[in-house]
Amino acid sequence: MINLILFGPPGAGKGTQAVKLAEHFGLRHLSTGDIFRREMAEGTELGQAAKTFIEAGKLVPDDITIGMLKNHMMAHRHGSGFILDGFPRTLPQAEALERLMDELDLPLTAVISLEVEDAELIRRLRGRAATSGRTDDADENIIRKRLEVYKSETLPLKDYYRRRSVLQEVNGMGTIEKIFSDICSRIQAEA
Numbered sequence: 028m029i030n031l032i033l034f035g036p037p038g039a040g041k042g043t044q045a046v047k048l049a050e051h052f053g054l055r056h057l058s059t060g061d062i063f064r065r066e067m068a069e070g071t072e073l074g075q076a077a078k079t080f081i082e083a084g085k086l087v088p089d090d091i092t093i094g095m096l097k098n099h100m101m102a103h104r105h106g107s108g109f110i111l112d113g114f115p116r117t118l119p120q121a122e123a124l125e126r127l128m129d130e131l132d133l134p135l136t137a138v139i140s141l142e143v144e145d146a147e148l149i150r151r152l153r154g155r156a157a158t159s160g161r162t163d164d165a166d167e168n169i170i171r172k173r174l175e176v177y178k179s180e181t182l183p184l185k186d187y188y189r190r191r192s193v194l195q196e197v198n199g200m201g202t203i204e205k206i207f208s209d210i211c212s213r214i215q216a217e218a
C-alpha cells in the first residue's frame with residue numbers, strides 16, 4: 028500500500044502531479060481544494076461555509092477541513108492507498124491526519140515537497156487564471172495573500188515531516204514529465 032502527501036505552495040503543480048501519480052500507482056486522489064470547489068459549485072452548506080475564506084485567499088478553518096477530509100478517507104480506507112493534495116496545510120491538520128492514519132492503520136509512505144521559486148509561482152498562478160475560472164487566481168493581491176499564508180502556516184510542516192524522516196524534496200521547476208519521473212523514483216525507493 029502506498030500513501031502519499033503532495034506538499035508545496037500554491038502553483039507548485041501539486042494537482043497536475045497528483046492526477047498522474049494517482050493513475051500510475053492506482054491511488055485515490057484527495058484534493059481538499061477540488062472538494063471545496065465542487066461543494067461550492069453545488070451550493071452545499073459546506074461549500075457556502077468555505078467560500079468566503081477561499082475567495083479571500085485564506086485557509087478554511089481547521090474544524091471544517093479536518094472533518095471533511097476524515098469523511099473522505101474513512102469512505103475510501105479499503106482501497107490501494109491515497110494521494111493527499113492540499114492537505115495538511117496547518118499543524119493541527121497534520122496532527123489530526125497522523126491520528127487518523129494510525130487509527131485506520133495506514134502507513135505514510137512519503138511526503139513529496141515540490142520546490143518552486145516565488146517568481147515562477149506567481150507567473151503560473153497568473154497564467155492559470157485565464158483557464159481555471161478560479162476567482163482566487165484572478166487577483167494579484169489574493170495570490171500574494173495565499174503565498175503569505177503558505178509561508179506562515181504551511182511551510183513549518185516541512186520540519187514536522189523532516190523529523191519523521193518521510194520528507195522528499197523534489198525540484199518542481201522542470202518539465203511535467205521530468206518532475207513526474209523524479210517523484211516516481213523517490214516513491215519507488217521508499218515503497
Ligand code: ADP
Pocket residue numbers: 036037038059060061063080081082084085086087088092112113114115116117120163173
Ligand atoms: P492552491 O493552488 O492555492 O494550492 P487549492 O486548490 O489546493 O489551491 O486550494 C484552494 C483554496 O482552498 C485554498 O486557498 C484554501 O482557501 C482552501 N483549502 C484547500 N485546502 C485546504 C486546507 N487543507 N485547509 C484549509 N483550507 C484549504
